[in-house]
Amino acid sequence: MFAPIGIFDSGYGGLTVMKEILQKLPQYDYIYLGDNARAPYGNRSFDTVYHYTLQCVQWFFDQGCPLVILACNTASAKALRTIQQNDLPKIAPDNRVLGVIRPTSEIIGSYTDTKKIGILATRGTVQSESYRLEIDKFFPDIEVHQEACPMWVPLVENNEHQQPGADYFIEKHLQNILQHQKDIDLLLLACTHYPLLMNKIKQFIPDNIKVLSQGLIVAESLADYLQRHPEMEQRCSKSGTRAFFTTDDPNDFNHQASIFFGEPLQSNHVAL
Known part of the structure; x- marks a missing residue:
């Protein structure tokens, strides 16, 4: 069958x-x-x-x-x-x-030393507070900071994500979250489109920050x-x-x- x-x-x-x-x-x-x-x-x-x-x-x-x-x-x-x-x-x-949220939340603690992580996601995922709530169940000592990146999905779906014009929107949201909390050592790509932005993201963050995708x-x-x-x-x-x-x-x-x-x-x- x-x-x-x-x-x-x-x-x-x-x-x-x-x-x-x-x-x-x-x-x-x-x-x-x-x-x-x-x-x-x-x-x-x-x-x-x-x-x-x-x-x-x-x-x-x-x-x-x-x-x-x-x-x-x-x-x-x-x-x-x-x-x-x-x-x-x-x-x-x-x-x-x-x-995809629970499996990620169950293991995310093993990827951070500072216990301060950043969640990059769509506005809907950020507003739901799902990651903050799920991570708190498994790792109550982890501090979660979130940033909604509403332009990232359209950039990918219009195949503009590798173009120079994408840099502004990628750098903007990375600066927003890293300025808010300077001890973040892990960024979670909490949208399945975002792995296609991995190379661009790494251009705008310090080498000590890990970037985790969910696949x-x-x-x-x-x-x-x-x-x-x-x-x-x-x-x-x-x-x-x-x-x-x-x-x-x-x-x-x-x-x-x-x-x-x-x-x-x-x-x-x-x-x-």
Whole structure:
């Protein structure tokens, strides 16, 4: 029976997470869905993000996915808990939906010596306070400083992130957070688009500050989850297939997605 693992993002950024998951766990079948027609999610209300995300989760379940990864920080921040607590028991009590915030929060303490970290994210993720709350559960001694970077996703999605014009917006937000707290020794890229800005970010920060992206963390967390939950692991089919879907134009998606995924891919349109 075809029972792929679903990977969801509001657009393309989740492909940076999927790429790491495929390297770590290539044997499983995967379906990726980008809700590009309604992206970006970062500036939308909690209620809107919740309804969009739930609609997409239901679509994954309809495709036979027993497990869905929200490879989107905004969806994880604004929708995951409600879906897990309120919706799953009603619509699919045996299925599971996981996010990217908790796995990151569980291990982030091992990357900082000063116990002062910076979170770079969309406005929606920052306003949700999800990272601050989750990190405090595991590392109450860590001081969390957040900076919303609303221009970073549009820069990446318009393929302007490597151009000189991007420097102003990248340097501006890095200066904002580092001026606020000079002892920060770790910056977390809390948006799956931001790894594509890694080289630019490193140009504007001191060498002693580590920059952490989430793909590998989420991949290792998923491997650990499947090992700890054999009943779910056995439900996931293993033919090594990958399928890609978008709610927008597949041709546009294919072109842009290769920037994030690192290789060409073919997608199909989904109407939600």
